[in-house]
Amino acid sequence: MHLREPGGCGEYAADPMQDTTQALLRYKDLVDDWEALVETSHRPLPLVVWENPLRRAHVERLAIATGLDRRATVGELLASRGYEVEPLAWRGGAWRVRGLDKPGRTIEHYLGLMHVQEEVSLAPSAVLGAESGETVLDLCAAPGGKTACIAVGMANRGTVVANDLRPQRLRALRSNCERLGIRNVVVTPINGTRFPDDAGPFDRMLLDVPCSCEGNLRDSRPTARRARRNQVEGRGGLQATLLGRAWKLLRPGGVLVYSTCTFAPEENELVLDHALGEDATIEPFSIAGLRHDAGVSHWAGKSLRADCANLARYWPHHNDTGGFTIARVRKAGAHG
Amino acid sequence: MGDHYLPVDGDPYREWWHQQFAIPPDTLEGCSFWQRGRSSIWVAAADVDPGRLTPVDGVGIPCLRIGRDVWKPTAIAAIEFGVEACRNVVELDTEETRRFLDREVIAFAADDPRRTLPNRGFVIARYHGLPMGCGLWSGGTLESEVPKGRRLPEIDLPLRR
Numbered sequence: 001m002h003l004r005e006p007g008g009c010g011e012y013a014a015d016p017m018q019d020t021t022q023a024l025l026r027y028k029d030l031v032d033d034w035e036a037l038v039e040t041s042h043r044p045l046p047l048v049v050w051e052n053p054l055r056r057a058h059v060e061r062l063a064i065a066t067g068l069d070r071r072a073t074v075g076e077l078l079a080s081r082g083y084e085v086e087p088l089a090w091r092g093g094a095w096r097v098r099g100l101d102k103p104g105r106t107i108e109h110y111l112g113l114m115h116v117q118e119e120v121s122l123a124p125s126a127v128l129g130a131e132s133g134e135t136v137l138d139l140c141a142a143p144g145g146k147t148a149c150i151a152v153g154m155a156n157r158g159t160v161v162a163n164d165l166r167p168q169r170l171r172a173l174r175s176n177c178e179r180l181g182i183r184n185v186v187v188t189p190i191n192g193t194r195f196p197d198d199a200g201p202f203d204r205m206l207l208d209v210p211c212s213c214e215g216n217l218r219d220s221r222p223t224a225r226r227a228r229r230n231q232v233e234g235r236g237g238l239q240a241t242l243l244g245r246a247w248k249l250l251r252p253g254g255v256l257v258y259s260t261c262t263f264a265p266e267e268n269e270l271v272l273d274h275a276l277g278e279d280a281t282i283e284p285f286s287i288a289g290l291r292h293d294a295g296v297s298h299w300a301g302k303s304l305r306a307d308c309a310n311l312a313r314y315w316p317h318h319n320d321t322g323g324f325t326i327a328r329v330r331k332a333g334a335h336g
Numbered sequence: 337m338g339d340h341y342l343p344v345d346g347d348p349y350r351e352w353w354h355q356q357f358a359i360p361p362d363t364l365e366g367c368s369f370w371q372r373g374r375s376s377i378w379v380a381a382a383d384v385d386p387g388r389l390t391p392v393d394g395v396g397i398p399c400l401r402i403g404r405d406v407w408k409p410t411a412i413a414a415i416e417f418g419v420e421a422c423r424n425v426v427e428l429d430t431e432e433t434r435r436f437l438d439r440e441v442i443a444f445a446a447d448d449p450r451r452t453l454p455n456r457g458f459v460i461a462r463y464h465g466l467p468m469g470c471g472l473w474s475g476g477t478l479e480s481e482v483p484k485g486r487r488l489p490e491i492d493l494p495l496r497r
């Protein structure tokens with residue numbers, strides 16, 4: 001097996017600029033415009049917020065108190081205070097906001113009317129497409145941005161099991177879900193590689209595995225930089241083991257979304273190629289307004305499953321976002 | 337660390353929110369209630385199902401502390417349900433709200449009309465009708481019950497007054 005240690009490129013130089021360029025060198029052959037990728041990766045990420053539909057009554061009160069129409073959105077509330085606000089091209093109810101340096105200090109954030117989340121990390125829950133009343137497992141969930149998107153998308157009905165190995169990070173997840181008024185989440189602190197069989201079957205699953213985080217190179221917060229350095233602690237094959245475990249818990253006909261915030265085929269296509277069998281189909285998908293490149297079915301001299309080409313790789317310079325890779329996998333059996 | 341969450345009959349808790357804050361009972365109708373340990377009640381979606389999972393570290397959101405003679409609402413549930421409250425509510429101005437979020441005790445002047453509240457008990461603090469958390473009202477003072485982790489005196493409060 002040729003799975004790279006998650007953390008294979010963990011040793012960065014002291015200069016963050018040089019770190020970034022170094023880390024991206026190996027993708028020269030994979031990407032259309034490497035210089036543009038490097039240039040974008042050196043710019044900070046736009047700030048993106050989404051409005052929490054579960055707090056409509058609160059948003060309405062704030063709108064009225066502000067003197068706006070009662071139907072005003074969080075985007076309009078922020079714009080009324082002078083922030084420059086631009087709707088996302090591909091998703092309603094979310095905006096890029098300029099000039100808002102401390103979003104955590106806004107009343108919208110305190111009351112859970114909005115959540116701050118990197119734009120491209122809103123994509124996995126859109127691709128998962130969980131419906132109200134379903135049973136969903138988010139196996140590596142903390143700090144919970146994607147859990148929140150899934151749970152809110154299900155209109156506070158059904159069950160999202162949000163699991164993570166790290167208690168400290170689960171605290172952040174609980175705090176986010178509570179602030180947003182999310183009531184359909186069950187939190188568990190279980191090692192995903194040993195998640196119990198009798199917990200399933202689940203209708204859908206998100207597997208947002210720990211990875212080497214190259215897609216986060218634009219995030220300059222100390223926590224993000226630390227995360228990139230911590231890669232070394234990962235163990236080879238962990239991603240494949242998690243995928244193998246998750247697959248057993250998915251119902252026939254169910255959908256699993258596998259995602260990483262890294263570009264490395266070793267952490268994406270090669271993991272899927274290794275862990276998936278004949279009862280799996282990697283399905284093609286696309287999100288209108290959010291450009292992606294196809295996955296690869298050959299890498300480093302190795303031929304992979306043909307459907308690996310259906311992976312979507314989101315390069316930072318294509319949509320001015322962080323980097324991400326997403327696969328949507330369907331399990332054979334009854335649909336519906 | 338993990339705990340058991342047991343499904344419980346929600347009627348006493350729906351009734352409590354109704355009695356205490358005059359929140360219409362149907363606001364809490366579509367919810368299930370769960371008890372952790374002796375004194376912690378959580379509110380969740382009606383159809384949420386932890387199945388046979390164990391350990392569990394949360395089902396929905398914390399709602400009430402019971403077990404003493406006076407039940408105490410959580411700050412987060414006060415924010416969740418407090419928009420509709422019409423009893424035991426204190427409206428705060430901008431400066432008071434900031435102090436409330438700094439977990440201070442706020443004293444109200446003898447001629448302040450808000451002093452007509454009953455003598456002692458938990459109230460919902462609101463800013464322009466927006467519930468900011470819960471506090472303990474006693475004889476003209478409001479003790480903020482904002483949890484340490486949610487303290488935010490530097491909050492940007494956009495409205496005048």
Ligand SMILES: C[S@@+](CC[C@H](N)C(=O)[O-])C[C@H]1O[C@@H](n2cnc3c(N)ncnc32)[C@H](O)[C@@H]1O
Nearest residue numbers: 140141142143144145146165166191192208210
């Ligand atoms: C990429 S992050 C998840 C981000 C999250 N999905 C979100 O949107 O906020 C990967 C997570 O996997 C967790 N993790 C690492 N090993 C794990 C394991 N064996 N079982 C469960 N979770 C694990 C880490 O603690 C980390 O929080």
